[in-house]
Amino acid sequence: xxxxxxxxxxxxxxxxxxxxxxxRMRFILLALAILSLYLFISYILLEVWFVKSxxxxxxxxxxxxxxxxxxxxxxxxxxxxxxYLESLLPLMKENGVNSLLMEYExxxxxxGKLANxxxxxxxxxxxxxSFIYKALKVGIEVIPLVQTxxxxxxxxxxxxxxxxxxxxxxxxxxxxxxRETMVFLAHMIGQIMDFHxxxxxxxxxxxxxxxxxxxxxxxxxxxxxxxxxxxxxHHVKTLSDVMKSQYSDTTLLxxxxxxxxIKPGEWDYIEGLENVQPxxxxxxxxxxxxxxxxxxxxxxxxxxWISTAFKGADGRTATFPxxxxxxxxxxxxxxxxxxxxxxxxxxxxNFRGVILTGWSRYSHMDAPCELLPVAIPSLIxxxxxxxxxxxxxxxxxxxxxxxxxxxxxxxxxxxQSLKCVIDIDNFDxxxxxxxxxxxxxxLKAYTTISGNLDDIFNDDKLGLKYVEFYSKLNxxxxxxxxxxxxxxxxxxxxxxxxxxxxxxEMSKYYESEFVVEYVNYKISPIKKKLQxxxxxxxxxxxxxxxxxxxxxxxxxxxx
Numbered sequence: 024x025x026x027x028x029x030x031x032x033x034x035x036x037x038x039x040x041x042x043x044x045x046x047r048m049r050f051i052l053l054a055l056a057i058l059s060l061y062l063f064i065s066y067i068l069l070e071v072w073f074v075k076s077x078x079x080x081x082x083x084x085x086x087x088x089x090x091x092x093x094x095x096x097x098x099x100x101x102x103x104x105x106x107y108l109e110s111l112l113p114l115m116k117e118n119g120v121n122s123l124l125m126e127y128e129x130x131x132x133x134x135g136k137l138a139n140x141x142x143x144x145x146x147x148x149x150x151x152x153s154f155i156y157k158a159l160k161v162g163i164e165v166i167p168l169v170q171t172x173x174x175x176x177x178x179x180x181x182x183x184x185x186x187x188x189x190x191x192x193x194x195x196x197x198x199x200x201x202r203e204t205m206v207f208l209a210h211m212i213g214q215i216m217d218f219h220x221x222x223x224x225x226x227x228x229x230x231x232x233x234x235x236x237x238x239x240x241x242x243x244x245x246x247x248x249x250x251x252x253x254x255x256x257h258h259v260k261t262l263s264d265v266m267k268s269q270y271s272d273t274t275l276l277x278x279x280x281x282x283x284x285i286k287p288g289e290w291d292y293i294e295g296l297e298n299v300q301p302x303x304x305x306x307x308x309x310x311x312x313x314x315x316x317x318x319x320x321x322x323x324x325x326x327x328w329i330s331t332a333f334k335g336a337d338g339r340t341a342t343f344p345x346x347x348x349x350x351x352x353x354x355x356x357x358x359x360x361x362x363x364x365x366x367x368x369x370x371x372x373n374f375r376g377v378i379l380t381g382w383s384r385y386s387h388m389d390a391p392c393e394l395l396p397v398a399i400p401s402l403i404x405x406x407x408x409x410x411x412x413x414x415x416x417x418x419x420x421x422x423x424x425x426x427x428x429x430x431x432x433x434x435x436x437x438x439q440s441l442k443c444v445i446d447i448d449n450f451d452x453x454x455x456x457x458x459x460x461x462x463x464x465x466l467k468a469y470t471t472i473s474g475n476l477d478d479i480f481n482d483d484k485l486g487l488k489y490v491e492f493y494s495k496l497n498x499x500x501x502x503x504x505x506x507x508x509x510x511x512x513x514x515x516x517x518x519x520x521x522x523x524x525x526x527x528e529m530s531k532y533y534e535s536e537f538v539v540e541y542v543n544y545k546i547s548p549i550k551k552k553l554q555x556x557x558x559x560x561x562x563x564x565x566x567x568x569x570x571x572x573x574x575x576x577x578x579x580x581x582x
Contacts, residue, residue: 088374094123100537105154107396118407156222178207195237215228216270227276235281335380350405354425358412518546
């Protein structure tokens with residue numbers, strides 16, 4: 024064969040092989056695309072299957088079965104007086120509450136090597152014990168909540184526990200791979216368990232495990248060569264094993280958000296979670312938790328819980344809960360789980376319980392949000408929604424179910440309970456009567472003044488927002504300054520009056536340290552701004568001569 028022929032044959036072979044490789048690659052890509060489409064369609068069909076399996080018509084009697092109706096009491100840096108909490112027990116019981124989820128954080132009186140975990144104004148054991156006995160006497164059990172993975176700032180911020188952080192600069196997440204971590208957590212859980220068990224054996228303890236923002240980052244974790252989800256699941260499994268070995272009568276509750284990304288089958292290797300029950304939380308007006316996730320939990324855990332929010336879900340610095348949003352959140356949950364059936368099952372599924380969360384801060388390091396006393400109307404309204412669904416609700420075919428439900432089941436009850444009329448288009452509890460009404464009125468006055476001042480400072484006709492800058496240049500129109508100062512004096516007097524009233528009203532419900540914090544947090548920025556303006560006016564008022572305007576633009580670079 025000639026060189027030319029050999030070259031031609033080799034070229035044809037290379038061309039054939041290249042075409043074959045391209046064809047194979049196209050086939051692989053096509054197969055992956057078909058597989059992805061198949062998985063997507065399967066997921067959609069699975070969701071539809073779950074929805075249809077529990078689908079209800081408007082004329083269907085709807086009901087839920089919830090063994091536990093639990094109110095969350097968040098004590099993170101907001102030490103409520105236990106006498107106030109005691110006064111709420113009968114009201115809660117009347118509205119169907121049979122358990123409290125007490126998130127002690129640093130308000131629990133830890134002892135020994137853990138003593139520094141407690142705030143200096145933490146509860147004393149005798150008073151806490153007395154409160155729990157009184158709760159049990161009216162038929163309300165206490166479930167403690169102690170964080171064991173994320174949200175551990177109150178412990179990891181301390182120098183003595185700094186070495187347990189997953190990332191050195193972030194005190195919220197603990198490293199699950201250090202032996203010292205489990206010793207620390209076991210000790211912390213042990214003190215809470217022993218205290219509660221001395222009063223009554225705990226059926227449940229909530230161990231958090233939500234929003235672990237830093238996971239699988241340190242060298243100890245990376246050496247395990249596990250994905251984030253495996254790290255998380257192994258930690259929960261270890262907690263479960265510790266509890267089973269020492270407190271076999273107690274079941275662990277965990278928030279579910281860290282579990283949502285697990286695909287079916289990915290956690291089949293994890294055994295021994297029989298004493299763990301997830302709490303599925305969603306605080307939106309329309310529930311976004313997928314039926315597929317609920318089904319996944321259903322196959323893994325013995326019982327499922329759900330969680331709504333009656334406060335603490337409308338903004339990190341909110342002053343009041345959004346009553347309409349909170350009602351819609353609870354209503355949407357109840358509507359979703361009523362007569363609920365998992366795909367392929369004929370029996371209605373009974374969720375174990377509902378937790379109505381009432382966050383006081385989004386984290387240990389955040390500013391406080393809504394106060395509990397001003398959120399009582401929201402709490403009562405949402406408890407009423409749950410009780411109506413537990414009793415069973417029906418509505419006429421073709422009606423607007425939400426409006427029909429509200430008018431039919433809640434109007435009269437709200438009048439009887441809170442002496443106020445709330446309709447679905449006007450969620451204003453200004454006319455309601457409840458312990459906390461005076462505090463509500465003071466904070467309402469505060470929000471009004473705060474809003475008015477924002478409008479005034481942003482009004483270009485008044486020019487108040489430029490006063491501080493131009494005062495340093497001695498360029499203020501003295502003809503309008505007197506009007507400004509009169510307005511500022513009026514608002515300063517009003518805000519100082521609110522400051523005194525707020526401190527007085529809050530003292531009925533909270534310990535003094537938090538009263539001082541909250542009053543300063545709300546009032547000081549406004550008061551300082553107004554006082555600064557008055558000081559400027561005092562200085563400018565004494566100016567009678569001005570310097571020649573400079574042509575040097577740098578003179579306007581005021582610091």
